Amino acid sequence: MSAFIGKYAEELIKTAKYIATPGKGILAADESTGTIGKRLASINVENIESNRQALRQLLFTTPEALTYLSGVILFEETLYQKTTDGKPFVDVLLENNVIPGIKVDKGVVELAGTNGETTTQGFDSLGSRCQQYYKAGARFAKWRAVLKIGVIEPSALAIEENARGLARYAMICQENGLVPIVEPEVLTDGNHDVKKCAAVTEVVLAAVYKALNDHHVLLEGTLLKPNMVTPGSDSPKVAAEVIAEYTVTALRRTVPPAVPGIVFLSGGQSEEEATQNLNAMNKLEVLKPWTLSFSFGRALQQSTIKKWCGKTENVPAAQQAFLARCKANSKATLGKYIGGEGGDAAASESLHVKGYKY
Amino acid sequence: MASMKLSAPPATSQWIGGGRSTFERRVSMLPMVRRGAVAPIRAGAYTDELVQTAKSIASPGRGILAIDESNATCGKRLASIGLDNTETNRQAYRQLLLTTPGLGDYISGAILFEETLYQSTTGGKKFVECLRDENIMPGIKVDKGLVPLPGSNNESWCQGLDGLASRCAEYYKQGARFAKWRTVVSIPCGPSALAVKEAAWGLARYAAISQDNGLVPIVEPEILLDGDHAIERTLEVAEKVWSEVFFYLAENNVMFEGILLKPSMVTPGAEHKAKASPETIANYTLTMLKRRVPPAVPGIMFLSGGQSEVEATLNLNAMNQSPNPWHVSFSYARALQNSVLKTWKGLPENIDAAQKALLVRAKANSLAQLGRYSADGEAEEAKKGMFQKGYTY
Numbered sequence: 001m002s003a004f005i006g007k008y009a010e011e012l013i014k015t016a017k018y019i020a021t022p023g024k025g026i027l028a029a030d031e032s033t034g035t036i037g038k039r040l041a042s043i044n045v046e047n048i049e050s051n052r053q054a055l056r057q058l059l060f061t062t063p064e065a066l067t068y069l070s071g072v073i074l075f076e077e078t079l080y081q082k083t084t085d086g087k088p089f090v091d092v093l094l095e096n097n098v099i100p101g102i103k104v105d106k107g108v109v110e111l112a113g114t115n116g117e118t119t120t121q122g123f124d125s126l127g128s129r130c131q132q133y134y135k136a137g138a139r140f141a142k143w144r145a146v147l148k149i150g151v152i153e154p155s156a157l158a159i160e161e162n163a164r165g166l167a168r169y170a171m172i173c174q175e176n177g178l179v180p181i182v183e184p185e186v187l188t189d190g191n192h193d194v195k196k197c198a199a200v201t202e203v204v205l206a207a208v209y210k211a212l213n214d215h216h217v218l219l220e221g222t223l224l225k226p227n228m229v230t231p232g233s234d235s236p237k238v239a240a241e242v243i244a245e246y247t248v249t250a251l252r253r254t255v256p257p258a259v260p261g262i263v264f265l266s267g268g269q270s271e272e273e274a275t276q277n278l279n280a281m282n283k284l285e286v287l288k289p290w291t292l293s294f295s296f297g298r299a300l301q302q303s304t305i306k307k308w309c310g311k312t313e314n315v316p317a318a319q320q321a322f323l324a325r326c327k328a329n330s331k332a333t334l335g336k337y338i339g340g341e342g343g344d345a346a347a348s349e350s351l352h353v354k355g356y357k358y
Numbered sequence: 359m360a361s362m363k364l365s366a367p368p369a370t371s372q373w374i375g376g377g378r379s380t381f382e383r384r385v386s387m388l389p390m391v392r393r394g395a396v397a398p399i400r401a402g403a404y405t406d407e408l409v410q411t412a413k414s415i416a417s418p419g420r421g422i423l424a425i426d427e428s429n430a431t432c433g434k435r436l437a438s439i440g441l442d443n444t445e446t447n448r449q450a451y452r453q454l455l456l457t458t459p460g461l462g463d464y465i466s467g468a469i470l471f472e473e474t475l476y477q478s479t480t481g482g483k484k485f486v487e488c489l490r491d492e493n494i495m496p497g498i499k500v501d502k503g504l505v506p507l508p509g510s511n512n513e514s515w516c517q518g519l520d521g522l523a524s525r526c527a528e529y530y531k532q533g534a535r536f537a538k539w540r541t542v543v544s545i546p547c548g549p550s551a552l553a554v555k556e557a558a559w560g561l562a563r564y565a566a567i568s569q570d571n572g573l574v575p576i577v578e579p580e581i582l583l584d585g586d587h588a589i590e591r592t593l594e595v596a597e598k599v600w601s602e603v604f605f606y607l608a609e610n611n612v613m614f615e616g617i618l619l620k621p622s623m624v625t626p627g628a629e630h631k632a633k634a635s636p637e638t639i640a641n642y643t644l645t646m647l648k649r650r651v652p653p654a655v656p657g658i659m660f661l662s663g664g665q666s667e668v669e670a671t672l673n674l675n676a677m678n679q680s681p682n683p684w685h686v687s688f689s690y691a692r693a694l695q696n697s698v699l700k701t702w703k704g705l706p707e708n709i710d711a712a713q714k715a716l717l718v719r720a721k722a723n724s725l726a727q728l729g730r731y732s733a734d735g736e737a738e739e740a741k742k743g744m745f746q747k748g749y750t751y
Contacts, residue, residue: 002590203608206604213650219649220649253652254608256648256650257647257653257683258648289648
């Protein structure tokens, strides 16, 4: 069979296309309970449900911010939460033309016999979970596969295993009405240069698309969430234009035009860096048949969280910070961002954490 | 290009795809050979030239004239107009084609058979020079033909890897700048997974060797028209074939900015009950290409595979009604030469008319590449189908 055209095909294509609207992007607010706990801890806020709800409410009710977003990725708990007024978060988003998405993987586990490489869990009952999430209003999903660069990494095993996992996840999503965001993250950890990252990214993406094709995934109903091509975190930085060139070259060599949109992860870059890099990519005068946008977690929320500190009286200022980053990244998707507009010192703070566990 | 310091790999190195250990061995045998960058991001000695060549061939309003018929096949063409299959006649025929004035307005590349690459006009001018003068890239068929694939379902595979590197290097010296290798896939025979894998892998190996020797590889896995299957089946097979091809090309570190594709269009089988309109063919073909061809590939030059001259042009035209991420054009043999042969009939007094006939077809396909072709006024001869069951090239 060629690509699988199931009962949700038309809707998947429409949803994917909408999420890829130029000028919009995705807020990745799907931190697991453990991970969001780290964020809250960094501002001395207790990791309890009401605080997690408060943070997400702060984000989703920021006036005007939702105009710059086409989707928000949620963690399962958040999908079922409401505002303090009793309105389901899902409704808040939908009313503002923002599509709710849902993280469906269950984290990574190590591949025995490798040097700490991993595969992603989450297949058990994935189909019925997707159905539940669809009923709750979600229309896209996300699953994060992780690869690292080392002397002999990523190994052929890790690449094959993660690519296959992404393909299987993608197909199960499409069977159940959710657009799969395909995320093969190549970590920045290491002292390799940008060329090495480019080489690895190209090999990984080629394997991912081979697996998607083998599994009959309908590419028009998917989105890609790749890493940008950058030097390793322990290596000297390079200009945004260099990152843009290597990244777009890698994508032009691997991503078929049928894919409507590419939404980058920020992976530890500072808010400002991530925006500058995205902007540089969209300014490049070379043919890009997919839109290039953002699916940022830390790079959209860092300043906001620091301004909030868990205090109600800080909410307006925190929301201002969030709106500023949304606007900045929206401009970057159009190649129209002028540096420094989006914030202050916090915006330039690196968000890299070695061996980051999501 | 920044040079990379290479240190000895660890004893149990399992580099991605095993490429590095091979690369290391080669470098230690040839210490003076410097590569621009580690192989996986596909740089080599000819990188810039390959990109330029591919771009030149994929220029707007132009396509490829395929005249690489083997001597035996060329003999069939000559026989059809009552001529003997001698070198003189083959030379005369190719001279007619290659000295057509103004050909370069519509043709960006010409694929030659080995004999032709070394031939000259009766006036002593090398064919390769004639082409260069018209800004037409000379290309060369480098495969050694199809043979039965053991263990398959009566399918074929394409030979030609032995000595390919030195052949390519020789051809480059002689003036060729692109190569072509044609393998086939048969839907009535399956195709078997074995046949598809072999076709894709052979193409990938050929492509890497070509690029290593300065020739832009045209990648041609022809899905034969033979069969009574519906267009959906062709789409399925085409998606499978191209998925394998691109994966193996990537594994062989082929640089996509320096290749061209020569696919068959996605159509129903020749014996299928219903014919498909050019719009339907365009729709299915473009869907397939968008699902499989990364935008780094500069050009897609369709084969005609037995369609009539007008059909081939109409279908190409339908594919160019809106902008595509790659140049979508033609690489036609029969669909450009049929009327020419019939006009020439082997007589010197017909040469002018025959050359004009070539220009008519070339211009029609040029317009089709630009999406501006109309079939009004086409001769009946041009509409005659050229499908032959079990056609051997």
